[in-house]
Each structure stands twice: as C-alpha cells, then as structure tokens.
Amino acid sequence: MWRRLFSDSTLGAIGGPLGTLARNAIDRVADGLKRIGGGDAARDAAFTVGVITLGAKMAKVDGRVTAPEVIAFREVFHVPDEALDQVGRIFDRARRDAEGYEPYARQIAELFADQPDLLEQLLIGLFRIAKADGAVSTVELDYLAAVAAELGIEAGRFEQIRAVEVTEWGDDPFAVLGLTGDADAATVKRAYLEQVRRHHPDRLAGAGLPPEFVAQATARLAAVNAAYRQIARARLAAATIDEPSESATR
Numbered sequence: 001m002w003r004r005l006f007s008d009s010t011l012g013a014i015g016g017p018l019g020t021l022a023r024n025a026i027d028r029v030a031d032g033l034k035r036i037g038g039g040d041a042a043r044d045a046a047f048t049v050g051v052i053t054l055g056a057k058m059a060k061v062d063g064r065v066t067a068p069e070v071i072a073f074r075e076v077f078h079v080p081d082e083a084l085d086q087v088g089r090i091f092d093r094a095r096r097d098a099e100g101y102e103p104y105a106r107q108i109a110e111l112f113a114d115q116p117d118l119l120e121q122l123l124i125g126l127f128r129i130a131k132a133d134g135a136v137s138t139v140e141l142d143y144l145a146a147v148a149a150e151l152g153i154e155a156g157r158f159e160q161i162r163a164v165e166v167t168e169w170g171d172d173p174f175a176v177l178g179l180t181g182d183a184d185a186a187t188v189k190r191a192y193l194e195q196v197r198r199h200h201p202d203r204l205a206g207a208g209l210p211p212e213f214v215a216q217a218t219a220r221l222a223a224v225n226a227a228y229r230q231i232a233r234a235r236l237a238a239a240t241i242d243e244p245s246e247s248a249t250r
Contacts, residue, residue, distance in 0.1 A: 043111055046107065046108070047118070050104050052087055052090045053101070054105060054108075055126065056090075056094035057094055057101045058140070058143060059095060062139055066132070075128075076212065077125060077212055078211070101143070101146075101150075117204055117207055119151045119152065120151075121216055122151070123147065124216050136166050160177075164176050173227035174188075174231065176195075176223060177224070177231075178191055188231055192224065199217045199221040200221065201214045201218045
C-alpha cells in the first residue's frame with residue numbers, strides 16, 4: 001500500500017484532514033498544487049495516511065506509545081524499510097495525542113464506502129496493535145468501538161471481531177460466528193459459510209485488498225474454521241452419549 005504514497009503529486013491529491021496531516025508532516029509538496037479528486041493514487045495515499053494516523057492514535061490512547069505497539073504497527077501494515085522515514089514522521093505527528101481521530105476515520109469511511117471489507121480489515125489491524133503490549137484495556141476497547149462506528153461497522157460485527165481478537169474465543173466458539181449457544185445446526189452452518197465467504201483470501205485479494213490485509217483475513221478464517229469444528233465436535237459428542245436404559249435407573 002506504500003508504493004505511491006510519497007510523491008509530491010500524490011500528496012497534493014489528498015484532500016481533507018488526512019491530506020493536511022500528511023503535508024504538514026512531510027512538507028515537501030510544491031506550492032500551488034490543488035486538490036485532485038477521484039484518482040486511484042490519491043485514494044491509495046489517503047487510505048495509507050489514515051492507517052498510519054489511526055494506528056498511531058490507537059497506540060497512544062492508553063496514555064503512552066510502547067515499543068511493542070510500534071513493532072506491531074510495522075508488522076500488521078508491513079512498512080518497508082524505504083518508507084520508514086516518511087511513515088515515521090506522520091506516525092509521530094499523529095501520536096501526539098489520541099484525540100481528534102474522528103475526522104480521519106470519517107474520511108476513510110467516505111472514500112471507501114464501496115469497500116467494507118477493507119474497512120473491516122483496517123479495524124482488525126488496530127486490534128492487533130492494541131494487543132501488542134498486553135491485555136486490551138477498557139479505554140482501548142472504547143477507542144476501537146468508536147472508530148468502528150465512524151467506519152460504518154455495525155455493533156454486531158464489532159462484537160464478532162472482538163470475540164476473536166480479544167477474548168479467549170475457544171471458551172465461546174459461538175461468539176466467533178456471531179451466535180449464541182442455543183443456535184440450531186442450520187443457523188450455525190449458515191453463519192459459518194457467511195464467515196468463510198467474508199474472510200476468504202481469494203475473494204479479498206480479487207477485491208484489491210493489500211496483501212497484509214489478505215494475510216489477516218487468512219488468519220481470521222483459520223479461527224472461524226476452528227470455532228466451527230469445535231461446535232461440531234461438541235454437538236456430535238453430546239448426540240452420541242447413550243441415554244441410560246430404564247433398567248439402569250432402577
């Protein structure tokens with residue numbers, strides 16, 4: 001996602017708060033450049049600046065940015081060595097405080113309203129940063145929920161993501177599928193197939209998601225598969241337990 005971000009023409013094409021932050025941080029855009037709307041390079045660059053900004057504010061929201069969080073950011077979003085300097089400048093500017101994330105999230109949501117998969121994978125990446133330095137705190141969860149709302153991700157979907165990324169999902173595999181434990185077999189299968197469709201790496205790669213997000217989806221699909229197998233095994237075991245015979249109860 002980084003290859004076209006840092007040209008002067010691309011930076012000049014980013015509008016809104018994301019463009020302002022990027023130009024102030026990098027300060028190498030020629031005077032007189034005007035906003036260019038609708039170009040793929042501009043959209044790519046706006047998304048990338050948004051990733052950096054929301055990631056930096058995610059790291060800062062609990063009061064301090066830790067080394068594990070910075071490392072997690074690099075790993076989740078695959079920042080190449082040649083982009084570290086420019087990315088670092090934007091990250092450092094954004095992490096000065098955790099406030100003011102809303103306009104950045106809102107601009108990303110508007111630019112990529114036609115790519116909900118991309119927005120969801122962005123949120124999952126933010127969860128990975130939150131987990132990097134230990135348990136996810138209440139204030140971090142509040143931030144993630146607020147960002148999800150700005151991105152247009154429904155509360156139910158947010159809870160599904162949280163169930164995989166934060167809780168010990170093996171304790172409640174139904175939560176991974178967005179269900180409760182009383183869901184019947186047909187409902188479980190429908191939810192499972194929907195999750196497979198949603199997170200299948202071939203579909204997301206075909207939709208143009210960056211490789212790092214496709215890798216995230218692959219890991220999430222593994223969790224969905226494991227949850228479904230756990231439910232199936234538990235229900236099979238319950239179904240094969242012999243009922244006590246009448247004579248055995250006398």
